Each structure stands twice: as structure tokens, then as C-alpha cells.
Amino acid sequence: MNVQLLADPVGRLVWASPALPGSVHDITAARKIGLIDALTNAGVKTFADKGYQGAGGTIRTPFKRHRHRPWLSRGQRDVNRSHARIRAIGERAVATLKAWKVLTKLRCCPHRGTALVQAILVLQLVEDGRYSG
Numbered sequence: 270m271n272v273q274l275l276a277d278p279v280g281r282l283v284w285a286s287p288a289l290p291g292s293v294h295d296i297t298a299a300r301k302i303g304l305i306d307a308l309t310n311a312g313v314k315t316f317a318d319k320g321y322q323g324a325g326g327t328i329r330t331p332f333k334r335h336r337h338r339p340w341l342s343r344g345q346r347d348v349n350r351s352h353a354r355i356r357a358i359g360e361r362a363v364a365t366l367k368a369w370k371v372l373t374k375l376r377c378c379p380h381r382g383t384a385l386v387q388a389i390l391v392l393q394l395v396e397d398g399r400y401s402g
Contacts, residue, residue: 316359317329
């Protein structure tokens with residue numbers, strides 16, 4: 270399954286997308302569900318991994334080494350290091366979702382996976398004391 274996640278600046282789960290088949294690339298999934306446009310229209314700066322290279326808008330990705338350019342400059346490496354520190358906070362949300370054992374061996378259609386992920390998101394919000402509905 271491919272599920273796009275948003276985390277707050279503390280690393281808590283905020284939002285989870287509908288599940289897509291695992292073969293769907295991250296940037297394709299984000300475009301398909303309209304995540305990139307929504308974040309850009311809202312003016313939310315988002316730090317993403319190299320899988321979102323070329324997303325544009327307010328999506329920030331690290332510098333990527335190209336085969337014709339063997340090394341990144343010192344400044345680019347420094348930016349990547351800072352970017353990784355910020356992204357590490359968001360990766361806590363991914364770890365939170367993966368900690369739910371029901372997802373470890375999930376083999377079903379994305380529609381069922383979506384229901385499970387959304388239920389886990391609500392349970393996590395209740396556990397964190399942030400559920401308002």
C-alpha cells in the first residue's frame with residue numbers, strides 16, 4: 270500500500286490519504302489525490318524525501334546527485350543535512366502508523382486498507398487527546 274501522510278511540526282499524525290496500490294510512485298500518488306495542489310494553495314511548506322523531486326509548489330526536497338555531476342557542493346550537502354533533520358520529525362508519524370501491528374502483514378485491496386488507516390488515524394488522535402469529533 271502507498272499512503273501519503275502529513276505530520277505536524279512535533280511529528281504527530283495529522284492526515285492520511287486513501288490507500289493506493291504499492292506500485293504507485295510517491296509523487297504520482299500525491300498528484301493523484303491532489304495533495305501537492307492543496308498544500309501549495311494553502312501556502313504550507315512541506316519537507317519531503319527525494320521521491321517527490323520535481324513536485325514544485327511549496328514541496329521542498331533535498332538536492333539529488335546526478336550521474337553527470339558526481340558530487341554535491343558543500344552548500345548542497347549542508348542544506349540536505351538540515352532538510353534531513355526536519356524530515357526526521359515527520360518520520361515519527363510514519364513510525365507511529367507502522368507501529369500498529371495490523372498493518373504489518375496487510376494483504377488486501379486499497380479500499381480496505383484505506384478504512385484501516387483512517388480508523389488507526391482516529392484511534393491515534395483519541396490516544397493523543399486531539400480528537401474533536
